[in-house]
Amino acid sequence: MPAERCPSCGKETMWIREPRYEGFRRVGEVLRCAQCGWEAPPDFDGEPRPRRPAIFSDEDRTPPPRVFVEEGPPRVCRRCRHYVVHPFRQWCARHGRDTEATDTCANFEEARSSD
Secondary structure (H helix, E strand, O other): OOOOOOOOOOEOOOEEEEEEEEOOOEEEEEEOOOOOOOEEEOOOOHHHHOOOOOOOOOOHOOOOOOOOOOOOOOOOOEEEOOEEEEEOOOEOOOOEEEOOOOOOOOOOEOOOOOO
């Protein structure tokens, strides 16, 4: 990256590009002066970051894909009223067979809450 003059300190400097995060999501980049540490504003018109034309708006972007269909709590045996937990095994009282907490079946019935 070519050396340019910093608007803050006036010295010829190299620009340091650092990622900016909000939580764990990267939201952009920050330019800092290597001499004084001045952080360039997002609309900085200097040479280090050429401005790109905004040809696309938010309406032009495709919506993010929805991987999981939100249809309520999962219909797994752990939430079924026929699921019985014993210290040595887990089994289905309706079918009389061993089962796992994450198994599913067509005869699912929501367990009643103790409220």
